[in-house]
Amino acid sequence: MSIPADLKYTKSHEWVRLEADGSVSVGISHHAQELLGDMVFVENPTVGRKLVAGEECAVVESVKAASDVYSPIAGEVVAANGDLEGAPETLNQDSYAAWMFKLKPANAADLDGLMDATAYAAHVASEAH
Amino acid sequence: MLKQTPLNAKHHEANAKLVDFSGWEMPIHYGSQVEEHHFVRNDAGMFDVSHMLPVDIKGEGARAFLRKLVANNIDKLQTTGRALYTCMLHEGGGVVDDLIIYFMSESWFRLVVNAGCADKDLAWMEVQRDKLAPKLSITPRRDLAMIAIQGPNAAAKLWAAMPGTRELAEAMKPFHAVVVGEMFVARTGYTGEDGFEVMVPNKAAPFFWQALLEAGVxxxxxxxxxxxxLEAGMNLYGQDMDEGVTPFDSGLAWTVDMSGERDFIGKDALSRLPRNRQLVGLKLLDRGVLRGHQSVFTAQGEGEITSGSFSPTLNGSIALARVPVGIKVGDTVEVDIRGKRMKAAVVKYPFVRNGKALV
Structure with a gap:
């Protein structure tokens, strides 16, 4: 599966999309869902919560294991995808469409500090032994 | 270097995700673990369990040796092919391993032990053999592969794949085994469904696997x-019990025969040790997933989850937990899930049997 070129990525395998209204959507990468396997549980941050970059803010659990999701940048949670709670398998089926939560960035320029698709591909390759 | 079963190439062909399991390179899934789970509950699936070790005990006095070696009573096996599930204990009453014993004749019993315990089990059995019955032979059968075919359609699909097995195996009751040519066909399993565990010579294993694939397994x-x-409420060695606990601490009292004069290794300790812990089933009432080693808080004190997971059949989370005695089915307990106290109900297990939810 190719890594979408229009998104930004973190070392902890979140993807980030800048939306037209200036908010950013956050999800987990195809590689992350593949590592975890069948997803069975999602816990999102509550709307209004203020996050710093790298903060543990959500949990995804597969049959196999629980995994924390970290905030890619600082910002305030403006939306959480409630549909995922009833259908966590969406994260497996289309990881780049299944956004988990949206942030209003504290500083839009923080996005520049994240990896692009090429850098993320190299990061994934470096983790595979 | 990981050990490989004779089916390793078949797993690669099928795009399995392979992991290190007790030193063996084994498939964890072939795409979706949950789909595979449902397939076994609804149709028929197969598992490469060749990492487990068959061990043949042969010679005169094999029964007397096993009477002493294991906690369950080998004298329950009186008809040819019958199987017995039992624990093998050390002198202190802790569980060295859990195993199945098949009674093939008075001079041939076949044991199947866990992959991770195989080396220590063999060493332990040899020490006991040297003390009790030096003429018996104990032979590890690494020349055999084992495939478990499980599910409501397991029998029909096994007959389709290997028509020669049908005549001898069809009438066989659960927990029995029969020798069919070079195959050893047992109606046993680890899923709570009808099914078979079939041992074949290593060389034949890939052909057998392929025939099963073509039959739709x-x-x-x-x-x-x-x-x-876990749904079937079956213990896993290393999680639900180990050398530090007794069968009584592990929901396995039904596999221990304390009655009569028969002396077995660990009996004395079992008769003295306090019985203050038990294994219970839990069903999570709040959202989340129960996992091994999470703390359980009860009215009688603290306990711990030994096995926990998401249950695909129940679409919720279930667990086995070791808790103080006095906790009963119907009680509500709390489980620490990543720092939050979540409510769980104590339930009877098995949770699922023959495709049906029981809780």
């Missing part, structure tokens, strides 16, 4: 095997 990994066995 879906390859399933150890991931599904774990959720299936």
């Amino acid at each position: 879906k390859p399933c990994g150890l991931g599904a095997r774990d959720t299936l066995r």
Whole structure:
């Protein structure tokens, strides 16, 4: 599966999309869902919560294991995808469409500090032994 | 270097995700662990369990040796082919391993032991043999591969794949085994469904696997095997019991025969040790997933989850937990899930049997 070129990525395998209204959507990468396997549980941050970059803010659990999701940048949670709670398998089926939560960035320029698709591909390759 | 079963190439062909399991390179899933789980509950799946070790005990006095070696009573086996599930204990009453013993004749019993325990089991059995019955032979059968075919359609699909097995195996009751040519066909399993565990010579294993594939049996990994066995309320060695606990602490009192004069290794300790812990089933009432080693808080004190997971059949989370005695089915307990106290109900297990939810 190719890594979408229009998104930004973190070392902890979140993807980030800048939306037209200036908010950013956050999800987990195809590689992350593949590592975890069948997803069975999602816990999102509550709307209004203020996050710093790298903060543990959500949990995804597969049959196999629980995994924390970290905030890619600082910002305030403006939306959480409630549909995922009833259908966590969406994260497996289309990881780049299944956004988990949206942030209003504290500083839009923080996005520049994240990896692009090429850098993320190299990061994934470096983790595979 | 990981050990490989004779089916390793078949797993690669099927795009399995392979992991290190007790030093063996084994398939954890072939795409989706949950789909594989449902396939076994609804149709028929197969598992490569060749990492487990068959051990043949042969010679005069084999029964007398096993009477002493294991906690269950080998004298329950009186008809040829009958199987017995038992624990093998050390002198202190702790569980060295759990195993199945098949009674093939008075001079041939076949044991099947866990992969991770195989070396220590053999060493332990040899020490006991040297003390009790030096003429008996104990032979590890690494020349055999084992495939478990499980599910409501397991029998029909096994007959389709291997028509020669049908005549001898069809009438066989659960927990029995029969020798069919070079195959050893047992109606046993670890899923709570009807099915078979079939041992074949290593060289024949890939052909047998292929025949099963062509009969519509879906390859399933150890991931599904774990959720299936947990739903079926079956213990897993190393999680639900080990050398530090007794069968009584582990929901396995039904496998220990304390009656009569028969002396077995660990009996004395079992008769003295306090029985203050028990294994219970839990069903999570709040959202989340129960996992091994999470703390359980009860009215009688603290306990711990030994096995926990998401249950695909129940679409919720279930667990086995070791808790103080006095906790009963119907009680509500709390489980620490990543720092939050979540409510769980104490339930009777098995949770699922023959495709049906029981809780």
